[in-house]
Amino acid sequence: MSASLSLEEKKKRKRAVILQAAVKLFSENGFAETPIAAVAKEAGVSFGTVFTYFETKEVLFQASVLEPLEEIKPYFYEIEERYSGSPMEKIKDMIHCQVDLFAKSMDYLRLIQQVLARPDRYPALFKELDDFVNVFIDKIYPVIAEGQEMGLFYKDSPPLIAQSYLSLINGMRLTFVDDYTNLVWNDMKIQALRLFGPVPNAREEMQ
Amino acid sequence: MSASLSLEEKKKRKRAVILQAAVKLFSENGFAETPIAAVAKEAGVSFGTVFTYFETKEVLFQASVLEPLEEIKPYFYEIEERYSGSPMEKIKDMIHCQVDLFAKSMDYLRLIQQVLARPDRYPALFKELDDFVNVFIDKIYPVIAEGQEMGLFYKDSPPLIAQSYLSLINGMRLTFVDDYTNLVWNDMKIQALRLFGPVPNAREEMQ
DNA sequence: ATATAATGATTGATTGATCAATCAATTTTT
């Protein structure tokens, strides 16, 4: 079955399996209420093996938060590269992608919320998330400023607008916890857009 | 000092002291990572006394979530009684009160977020919070509908608008965790209002 | 008024369960 895989590759995959199990169980049960034995079982490895791939439970939790964050970053950092057109079109495109991303990353976002809800317990992780927010604000600043010059967006400070947008999409994960359908999420894109500027026919605007 | 207090009254106060300590520590440290011994110490009572006032740790946590919720409910349920004027003025007044309330209820809202982030762990508490949201949506529905008829608000479904508003104020607690100043919170009131209708000069509108 | 008894609130040591981390023994790979 895996005869063709190098040991290096196999180890990498086993590590990924354990990490995936950890994200699932940490998000459902929290850090303190997730025994390593449960992660091991979910990943199909023994208790001891978890510790050969992750030094401590704390390190496993940190990896569970930080590694998926790297996959999400491009959608928030590469604004100019990923979203095109006028400032209004860029923002619409961005909201579309990011809300869809949030809608399907339920497990992981619950994990994030556990960190955000307890900054003193997870100071290093909290700082990483805070930095993520601040980099995003910097990246989106010029797009909002350009839209403002064109008279499309509200004239408030771009960081304020960006922060309100992040608050909304973060809060949505709390409000629509068990809603897997795209219906509410699509309607919410309209509301997200309205934090940037007045958009009377937002329903059509976001398709 | 307390010679004039009846035994009944003293017990009520001691219970309140323990509950207050529990809210503080549960919000900072979470359920699993808050030993009852810590609550007892914070409250200035012995370990055993906590169990004479609250059957189990689980019951203490439930009370920590549900009892402060009762104090918040009036601000969300008594729309017509508390907020006056035109639909626009009512909503402005409401946002003003509720955002201020959220800004100062930091400890408690972190506790709420822990429940919202883990619906399967706290099904009964989660349902209470879900019911709270749904009652609020019902209560605010006619105000939004009236505002829509007057051409002030966006014409989307009132529940959608209400849900987006709740998502925003909930998410704000996650985004501005250690910001005690009223500055950001006041600016956010403008953004909250913009979920209801286009408000170009919102800064002046919310004072 | 004083002494004695009864009530029930308070205390913290003890118990039993859970769990992270270690590590010696075993299995797998090369």
Add this chain to the structure above:
DNA sequence: AAAAATTGATTGATCAATCAATCATTATAT
């Protein structure tokens, strides 16, 4: 056969809940 990876029993720490003993207050008796 040597090296590397895996295993799970063991250890020690933590903590919820119990409960027997103590203490403070109020009620009753002298």
